[in-house]
Amino acid sequence: MSMFLVVWIVLGLATLTAEVVGLLSNGRFPTLGDVLSFLMRSRVGRWFVLIGWVWLGWHLFVRSGVPGF
Numbered sequence: 807m808s809m810f811l812v813v814w815i816v817l818g819l820a821t822l823t824a825e826v827v828g829l830l831s832n833g834r835f836p837t838l839g840d841v842l843s844f845l846m847r848s849r850v851g852r853w854f855v856l857i858g859w860v861w862l863g864w865h866l867f868v869r870s871g872v873p874g875f
Contacts, residue, residue: 821838828837836844845851 824835825838828835828840842855845855
């Protein structure tokens with residue numbers, strides 16, 4: 807198994823775990839939706855979210871989308 811695949815699986819499981827903990831903690835820990843809502847309140851936060859989406863899209867879809875490029 808490729809090391810990159812292992813890293814993506816670990817990141818996915820960590821994200822899933824954080825969401826489940828947030829949902830089951832009765833408000834003690836924020837969910838991912840709460841974190842995004844907090845970030846979207848300010849202009850700087852919106853820029854961070856936009857840059858994060860661009861980075862994620864580039865690394866997941868553009869670089870691996872066309873074989874040979």
